[in-house]
Amino acid sequence: xxxxIVTKEFPPAIYGGAGVHVAELARVLAPLTKLHxxxxxGERPTDYHGATVASYAEPDDLADGNPALATLGTDLRxxxxxxxxxxxxxxxxxxxxxGHWGALMNDVPHVLSAxxxxxxxxxxxxxxxxxxxxxxWAESTAYHAADAIIAVSDGMRRDILSAYPGVDPERVHVxxxxxxxxxxxxxxxxxxxxxLGIDPGKRTVAFVGRITRQKGVPYLLRAAALLPPDVQxxxxxxxxxxxxxxxxxxxxxxxxxxxRESVVVIERMLPRHELIQVLTQATVFACPSIYEPLGIVxxxxxxxxxxxxASAVGGIPEVVxxxxxxxxxxxxxxxxxxxxxxxxxxxxxxFAAALNRALEDGDRAAAxxxxxxxxxxxxxxxxxxxxxxxxxxxAAIGSxxx
Numbered sequence: 001x002x003x004x005i006v007t008k009e010f011p012p013a014i015y016g017g018a019g020v021h022v023a024e025l026a027r028v029l030a031p032l033t034k035l036h037x038x039x040x041x042g043e044r045p046t047d048y049h050g051a052t053v054a055s056y057a058e059p060d061d062l063a064d065g066n067p068a069l070a071t072l073g074t075d076l077r078x079x080x081x082x083x084x085x086x087x088x089x090x091x092x093x094x095x096x097x098x099g100h101w102g103a104l105m106n107d108v109p110h111v112l113s114a115x116x117x118x119x120x121x122x123x124x125x126x127x128x129x130x131x132x133x134x135x136x137w138a139e140s141t142a143y144h145a146a147d148a149i150i151a152v153s154d155g156m157r158r159d160i161l162s163a164y165p166g167v168d169p170e171r172v173h174v175x176x177x178x179x180x181x182x183x184x185x186x187x188x189x190x191x192x193x194x195x196l197g198i199d200p201g202k203r204t205v206a207f208v209g210r211i212t213r214q215k216g217v218p219y220l221l222r223a224a225a226l227l228p229p230d231v232q233x234x235x236x237x238x239x240x241x242x243x244x245x246x247x248x249x250x251x252x253x254x255x256x257x258x259x260r261e262s263v264v265v266i267e268r269m270l271p272r273h274e275l276i277q278v279l280t281q282a283t284v285f286a287c288p289s290i291y292e293p294l295g296i297v298x299x300x301x302x303x304x305x306x307x308x309x310a311s312a313v314g315g316i317p318e319v320v321x322x323x324x325x326x327x328x329x330x331x332x333x334x335x336x337x338x339x340x341x342x343x344x345x346x347x348x349x350x351f352a353a354a355l356n357r358a359l360e361d362g363d364r365a366a367a368x369x370x371x372x373x374x375x376x377x378x379x380x381x382x383x384x385x386x387x388x389x390x391x392x393x394x395a396a397i398g399s400x401x402x
Contacts, residue, residue, distance in 0.1 A: 001033050001034065001086045001087070001393065001394075001397075002033070002034040002035075002036065002084060002085050002086045002087075003029065003033045003034065003035050003036070003085065003086065003087055003089060003393065004035075004036045004037075004038060004081075004082050004085035004087070004088045004089070004102070005022065005025075005026060005029075005035065005036070005037045005038065005089045005090075005091070006038045006039075006075075006078060006082075006088065006089070006090040006091070006095040006098045006099050006102075007019070007022045007037065007038070007039050007040070007090070007091045007092070007094075007095050008039070008040040008041075008071075008091070008092055008094035008095055009022060009023075009039070009040075010022060010023060010026075010037060010039035010040075010041070010044065010048075010053065011023050011044070011048065012044065013039075013041050013042075013044070015210065015238065015269065016210060017115065017177070017294070017295070017296040017297065018091055018092050018113075018115040018116075020296050021091070021113070021115065021152070021177050021296065022037075022091050024178065024180060024382045025382070025385065025386065025389065026048055026049065026051050027048070027049045027382070028382045028383055028385070028386035029051070029386050029389070029390075030048070030049045030050040030051040031049075031050060032386060032390065033390070035050070035051035035052070036051065036052045036053075036054070036081075036085070037051050037052065037053045037054070038054050038056065038078045038081060038082070038095075038098070039053065039054070039055055039056070040055075040056060040058070040071075040074055040094065040095075041055055041056075041057065042055060042057060043055050054081060056074050056077045056078050057074070058070040058071075058073055058074045059073040059074070059077065066128065066129065066130065066131040066134070067127075067128060067131055068128055068130075068131030068132070068134035068135050068138075069131070069134065071093075071094050071135075071138075072097055072134070072138065074094075074098075075094075075095065075097040075098035075101065076098075076101070078095075078098040078102070079098055079101045079102050079105060082098070082102035082105070082106060083105070083106055084106075085102070085106065085108055086108060086393075086397060087108060087109045087110075087111060087393045087396060087397055088102045088103055088106075088108060088109070088110050088111070089110075089111045089112070089113065089389075089393070090110065090111075090112045090113070090142070091112070091113045091115060092113075092115050092116070093118060093135050093138050093139040093142070096112055096138055096139060096141075096142035096143075097138045097141070097142060099111075099112060099142065099146075100141060100142045100145055100146070103145075103147070107400075108400070109147035109148070109393075109396035109397055109399070109400050110142070110145070110146050110147055110396075111146065111147060111148045111149075111150065111392060111393060111396050112142055112143070112146045112148075112149055112150070113149075113150040113152065113175075114143075114149055114150065114151050114152065114156055114160055114293065115152060115293055116214075116291070116293055117139070117156075117159055117160065117163050117293075118132070118135050118136040118139045118140075119136065119163040119337060120159060120163065120291055120337055120339070121213075121214060121291065122336075122337055122338055123212075123213035123214070123241075123338065126213075126241070126242045126244070126245075127241050127242060140164065143160070143164050143167055144164065144166055144167060146171065147171065147396040147399060147400065148171050148172075148173060148392050148395065148396040149167065149171055149172045149173070150173055150174075150175045150389065150392060151172055151173065151174050151175075151293075152174075152175065152176060152177045152293050152294040152315060153174065153176060153177075153293055153294045153314065153315025153318050154174055154315070154318060155293065155294075155313075155314045155315040155316075155317070155318065156174075156293040156294065156314065156315055157172050157174050159293070159314070160172055173392050175385055175388045175389055175392065176294065176315075176318070176379075176380060176385065177294045177295075177296050177299065177380070177385075178299070178380040178381055178382040178384075178385045179296065179299035179300055179302075179303050179376050179380050179382075180303075180382055181303045181373070181376055181377045181381075183272070184276065184299075184300050184303035184304055184376075185276075185303060185304065185305075185373070186276075186280045186304050186305045186373075187273070187276045187277040187280040187281075187304070189277075190277050190280065190281050191277075192273070192274045192277050193277055193278070193281060196264065196266060196270075196274065196278070197264045197266075198232070198234055198264055198278065198281065199232060199262065200281050202230065202231070202232040202262060203228075203230065203231050203232065203283045203359050203362070204231070204232040204233075204234055204281060204282045204283050204284075205224065205227065205231060205232070205233050205234070205282065205283065205284055205285075205286050205355055205359070206234045206235075206236070206278055206279060206281075206282035206284075206285050206286065206301075206306075207220055207233075207234070207235050207236065207237065207285070207286050207287075207288075208236040208237075208275065208278070208279070208285075208297050208300075208301075209236075209237060209287075209289075209297060210237065210238055210241070211237045211238065211239065211240040211241065211245060211246070211249055212240070212241045212245070213241070213245065213290070213339070214289060214290060214291045214292070214339070215288070215289050215290075216288035216289050216290045216311065217235070217237065217249055217288070218248055218249060218252055219288045219290075219341070219344070219347060219348055219351060220286055220288040220351070221249065221252035221253060221256060222252065222344075222348045223286075223288070223348050223349075223351040223352035223355060224256055224263075224352075225255070225256060225259065225352075226348075226349065226352035226356075227352060227355060227356060227359070228356075228359070229259065229260045229261075230262075231260075231262070231359060232262035232263075232264065233256065233260075233262065233263050233264065234264045234266070234278060234282065235253075235263075235264065235265045235266065236266045236270060236275065236278060237265070237266070237267065238267060238268070238269065239267070253265060266278075275300075276304055279300065279301050279304040279306050280304045280305070280306065282301070282306050283306075283307070283358065283359055283362065283365050284306065284307045284308070284309055284326070284355060284358040284359060284365055285297075285298070285301035285306045285307070285308045285309070285326075286308075286309050286310075286351075286355060287308060287309070287310035287311065287316065287320075288310075288311055288329075288351055289310070289311055289313060289314070289316070290311065290313060290331065290333065290339030290340065290341070291313060291314060291339045292310075292311075292313055292314040292315065292316050293314050293315050294314070294315035294316070294318070294319060295310070295314070295315065295316050295319060298310060298316065298319050298320055299319060299376050299380055301372070302319075302320075302325055302326075302369070302372030302373060302375060302376045303372075303373055303376045303377075304369075304373070305366075305369035305370055305372065305373045306369045306372065307325065307326045307327075307358050307365040307366075307368035307369045307372065308320050308325060308326035308327075308368075308372060309326055309327045309329065309351070309354045309355050309358055310326065310327075310328060310329065311328070311329050311331045311347075311351070312328040312329060312330050312331060313331050313333075313339070316328070319380075320372075321371070321375060324368065324371050324375075325368050325369075325371050325372035325375055326358070326368055326372065327354040327357060327358065328354075329347070329350050329351045329354050330350065331347055332346075332347075
């Protein structure tokens, strides 16, 4: 079986959970299929664990326009290379139209993985302007036409059927994200932390993620003001999505630094060995997301034996076992799809209380971390995910042949 994966992110250019998912899925699928990967961006190695990799730059004449149009232009460049595939598997709206058009051109099944949904990310209109309408159209078109949709959690499946009620529920399959517990495990040494500005001896709350409305960073920063002053806050975060969000986050960080010494902000993507040290040293990992289909970063923290405090949204409750591997914080949201807490002060106070609960009992937090690693190893292996994904491919091919 020849499988063609289409993705915006692929090593070495990965910035989010979808990119991690594609990289790991390709690694375990390559020995089992004839795998071709088509990725956005500049030149990269053409072999990845036995998979053939091709890269596609955005068209020069669209580079200065709306990013949504550049995305569709890149999709068009990919379509001719999909000839010969038995099944096309696209990831995120960026790649969905390449998969959709490739399936139409070659009369083969299109399988797409749902890592997020445009209707549940209305704040993207701040970034894309009219491009958000384009991305929403592209996603909707692909979802309604796809032979199969893979949801990364049961929560994500419910969201898909709510956002797109015209989609046949029988075509939506749940295949969880995973984590490689051999690569992600507690660091034996913490030698790199001082050079990052981190004190290995302090009680620490760590966050890793993009500064986007989805990740809830402002809520974490407000909650951090309610933690004991000796607690160290470590934020591994890239540039904010918008100038307005950047200004809000910068202001909250400045307020924190006025009242406590240990606020560490790392504004670059850390290599894995350094990130593992950050996660290993943390007393607790914080995930204050207001929208999260699953949250691979929580699995990575759990694999490093770190307790997790996370908002109880999306697929997170399927990963974090409340009271066993960490604490889940209830989040009642406004009914406008924005994810905004109905009562911000209540959510912030509840999140701070859960962090403090983990920080107050180091032995309990360590036991939760150990339980988290066991859970990650037993329930979220990539090898099992590969087999389940192959089952979806075969079913999609079979449905076409009927």
